[in-house]
Amino acid sequence: MSPHLLDKKREDLASWLEENKISPAHLKPLMQTIFGGKNNFLKNSRTLPEKLVRLLPDPLYPDLKISALEISEDDGSKKFLLELEDGKEIEMVLIPEKNRLTLCVSSQVGCAQKCVFCHTGKMGLLRNLKAEEIVAQVVTANEWLIQNAVAENPNTVTNLVFMGMGEPLDNVEALSQAISIIKDPWGLGITPRKITVSTAGHLKGLRKLLAEEPNVSLALSLHSPDSLLRTKLMPITKENPLDEVLLEMENFATLRKRKIFLQYTLFEGVNNEEEHANKLISLLAGRPFKINLIPFNEVSFSLLKRPSDESVRAFQDKLIRGGIRTTVRFSKGRDIQAACGQLIRNK
Ligand code: SF4
Structure with a gap:
């Protein structure tokens, strides 16, 4: 044991x-x-x-110490800095929304993928999390909610997103083991549909995950419809061609009667022009995908810029007119640096 x-x-x-x-x-x-x-x-x-x-073993739990907590004044998101038993640190973010409480969890300390816009990617990979460290994030969040009698409704974690530190499919064994534990109704009881694994497009990991956990929800960080540009933004594209990743996801979505969210972060002058909208429309029309547009949260190490709200709306309108279901998500927790691509820690 x-x-x-x-x-x-x-x-x-x-x-x-x-x-x-x-x-x-x-x-x-x-x-x-x-x-x-x-x-x-x-x-x-x-x-x-x-x-x-x-x-029963003593201690019963891997010790995840909450070493810092920041609460967003904008939307009530709570970013926890957790210290692991070996002193390394990860972050998780609790996001209250109407009728649900979503926990954004980490799957690795750092990340081996070097997406150019991402703070976590800058750290490199320090190590994979163990399954128990993934499960312990949910247990820790639930405990914190009880201890602090937070007036959230619901007051335990109802949804999970693997969008914290790390590429979850680079740690697929621990990921699927953790999911199989978290979904158990005698345990934490979060159904697989409410567990979203977000990937940069890791084909081997995706196939393995879907073989073991065929009922999870999926999201893909897309960020460009064009392979060349996407390879520059997300080097993972080189080994994992976008067409193949999209096809794998489409087959899953059709089989499971699901829609898949594609996250599309908008960078001014890089991927938010008319040509990109047109390419997105021809790539995705008639397929079971929905696009979530996310205006970039600027980070100090990158020259990439956030587009204006007007240009974000114009890009959205163009996609909708082209038949693509498109929403705009202004990231939660921006004021506490808890938004996508902003999670970073190192020791
Ligand atoms: S965006 Fe995701 S996959 Fe890319 S470097 Fe950051 S954590 Fe890793």
């Missing part, structure tokens, strides 16, 4: 009980105890036999 139990699926925990000659009737309360968080441990563990409590 790992020192903690947060990376164990239901069947693993069932075998563990069997090995220790404990009745399977204790499996559900055991899971409620584990995933209920350390502050609820005493309360939840009362339903467990003493022998089982004695067998």
Whole structure:
């Protein structure tokens, strides 16, 4: 067993009980105890036999220390800086929206992909997160909400997006293990449809994830309809041709009767001209994609600029007239640097 139990699926925990000659009737309360968080441990563990409590590892949880918290005055987003057991740091962001509470989680410390506009990419990859560290982000957020009696409605995490630090499909094994744990109704109970894995377009990882977790939701960071320009912005395109990534996603969407969000960050004078809108229309017309336009959040290390709100609207209108479902998302948490591409930490 790992020192903690947060990376164990239901069947693993069932075998563990069997090995220790404990009745399977204790499996559900055991899971409620584990995933209920350390502050609820005493309360939840009362339903467990003493022998089982004695067998539980100590500490029960990987220690994710909240070392800083910033709360957006604009929209109530909360950015947590978490210190891992080895002293490395990651960030997660809690985003309150009507009837849902979304947690944006990290999958790696840093990132190996070198998207030119991204703060996290600047760090390089320090290491992959373990499955238990991914699950622990959700447990930590839920605990924080209970402890601080935050008046959110709902008051536990309802949706997950893998849009924090890292390319999740570069860490696909830990990712799919974490999802299989998080979705369990006896555990955190977040259904796969409410778990969105956002990728820069990692074909091998995508195929593996969909083979193991075929019901998750997907998002693709697109940022350009043109392979040459996209390769400059996102070097991952070189090894993972855009046409193939889109086709893989389209097949998934058709099979599962889903729409897939394509994130399209707008950079002034780079990918927001008429020709780009036209190329997007011919690339995507009639396909099961929706575009989310995100005006770039400027970062100090890059010369890339944010376009004006008027030009963003004009780009949106052009796409809509071309038959592409298009929304504009002004990133949450801009005032606390919690928006896309702004998460960075290093130690
Ligand atoms: S945008 Fe995503 S994939 Fe690209 S460098 Fe940043 S974290 Fe990595």
